[in-house]
Each structure stands twice: as C-alpha cells, then as structure tokens.
Amino acid sequence: MTPRLGGPLPTGDAKADAVRRLFDTISPRYDLVNRVMTFGMDAGWRRRTVRELRLPGRSLVLDLACGTGDLCTELEARGYRAVGFDFSHGMLAAATTPVPLVEADVLRLPVRDGGADGAVCGFALRNVVSLPALFAELRRVVRTGGRIALLDASRPDNRVLRAGHGLYFEHAVPLIGALLSNGAAYAYLPRSMAYLPPPEEMLGMLREAGYPDARRFQLSGGLTQLLVGTRS
Numbered sequence: 001m002t003p004r005l006g007g008p009l010p011t012g013d014a015k016a017d018a019v020r021r022l023f024d025t026i027s028p029r030y031d032l033v034n035r036v037m038t039f040g041m042d043a044g045w046r047r048r049t050v051r052e053l054r055l056p057g058r059s060l061v062l063d064l065a066c067g068t069g070d071l072c073t074e075l076e077a078r079g080y081r082a083v084g085f086d087f088s089h090g091m092l093a094a095a096t097t098p099v100p101l102v103e104a105d106v107l108r109l110p111v112r113d114g115g116a117d118g119a120v121c122g123f124a125l126r127n128v129v130s131l132p133a134l135f136a137e138l139r140r141v142v143r144t145g146g147r148i149a150l151l152d153a154s155r156p157d158n159r160v161l162r163a164g165h166g167l168y169f170e171h172a173v174p175l176i177g178a179l180l181s182n183g184a185a186y187a188y189l190p191r192s193m194a195y196l197p198p199p200e201e202m203l204g205m206l207r208e209a210g211y212p213d214a215r216r217f218q219l220s221g222g223l224t225q226l227l228v229g230t231r232s
C-alpha cells in the first residue's frame with residue numbers, strides 16, 4: 001500500500017515508517033524510473049562518487065541506504081570490498097548486485113567502531129530522520145584517515161537552470177513516476193528536498209562530525225551535489 005505522503009512532511013518515527021513503505025512500494029521499478037528520470041546521468045554521478053573516495057584497492061566501503069545496490073556494484077567494479085545496508089526489504093529484494101546486503105537502519109549500523117575504510121551514500125540524505133545522527137554514525141564506523149562520499153539531489157545556483165529544474169522536478173518527475181511506477185510516491189520525491197539543509201550548513205555539520213576537510217562538488221550544473229571528506 002502506498003504510504004500517505006500528501007500532507008505536511010512527516011518527521012521522526014512517522015518519517016522512517018513512511019520512507020520505508022514508500023521504497024518498498026516503488027522498489028520493483030526503481031532502477032527503470034531512475035534511468036528514465038535522470039536520462040541515464042545517474043550512472044555518471046555514481047561513478048564520480050566512488051572515484052572521489054581515493055582509497056587503496058580492497059578497502060572496505062559501506063554503502064549506506066544502498067537501495068537496489070547500484071553504488072555497491074560500482075564500488076566492486078573499482079576494486080573495493082563493499083557491503084550495502086538498507087531498511088527497505090523491497091529495495092534489497094529487487095537488488096541484482098553480487099555485493100552482500102544487510103537489512104538494517106543506517107542510523108544504527110551493525111558495524112564495529114572504526115570498522116570501515118570508507119562509506120558512500122546515494123540519494124538518501126533527505127530520507128533519514130536525522131542528518132546529525134547519520135553523520136555521527138559515519139564518524140563512529142569509519143576509521144581515522146577513511147573517506148566518505150555522499151551524493152544527493154540539489155538545486156542549480158544558476159537562475160535559468162534552477163527554473164527549468166524546478167519545472168522538471170515538480171511536474172515531469174511525478175508524471176514519469178505515475179506512468180511507470182507510482183504517482184504519489186514520485187510526487188513526494190521533489191517535496192522531500194525541503195528536508196535538506198543549505199549546503200554550508202551540511203558542510204558545517206560534517207566538519208563538526210569528524211570530517212574537517214569536508215567539501216562539496218556540484219555535478220551536472222548543480223542537479224546533484226557530492227559531499228566528500230576524510231575522517232580526522
């Protein structure tokens with residue numbers, strides 16, 4: 001059943017529950033809609049995310065909120081050892097990656113302190129209940145000197161691009177979602193951008209959370225953003 005997402009944006013446990021049910025609902029066609037919605041650009045964004053890790057071969061990298069595992073597959077293709085974590089059973093069941101996947105809440109990872117060399121996260125920063133809690137978990141599980149690369153949607157700075165992006169995201173995305181998958185779910189995605197703090201605030205949070213060199217890249221003219229950092 002599609003979770004109710006039409007009213008005010010949920011917070012706390014209600015948000016976690018709504019997000020899990022939303023991704024369970026759209027999981028069967030998630031990859032297809034992604035490819036269509038981004039004109040295939042998501043593959044390049046994921047490649048860049050993994051490239052920014054710059055860790056030695058065979059490093060152990062966690063993919064937080066891995067969904068159907070595209071970043072896991074990219075990590076393995078680049079010579080890393082990867083493990084994916086997600087709390088949506090439907091998304092994990094739809095995954096085709098050979099990488100091991102664990103059904104777990106990324107705010108309470110079943111990983112020992114300093115147990116990972118690095119971590120990535122794709123399009124999930126706005127989906128977690130608390131960004132400070134996610135960043136605290138990234139501080140706990142990544143070893144000193146380890147690297148993180150966090151990818152999410154963004155709004156372009158350029159006024160013209162921003163206007164076009166607004167139209168596309170708010171009108172075309174729900175329509176594509178309705179045609180291929182589930183309209184209510186894909187109408188929620190643009191609204192969920194409101195959960196993301198401004199870039200400087202997110203960078204400040206990451207720096208305070210043990211990633212003092214955290215920096216941000218805008219990809220494809222600012223359609224997406226990539227936050228990278230080294231664990232102090």
Ligand SMILES: C[S@@+](CC[C@H](N)C(=O)[O-])C[C@H]1O[C@@H](n2cnc3c(N)ncnc32)[C@H](O)[C@@H]1O
Nearest residue numbers: 023065066067086087088105106122123124127
């Ligand atoms: C937009 S999808 C992104 C999936 C994948 N990372 C990708 O790049 O395609 C967001 C994912 O975040 C997961 N998620 C959100 N909050 C989570 C949490 N607290 N713990 C585990 N997974 C979570 C959802 O289940 C969903 O699979």
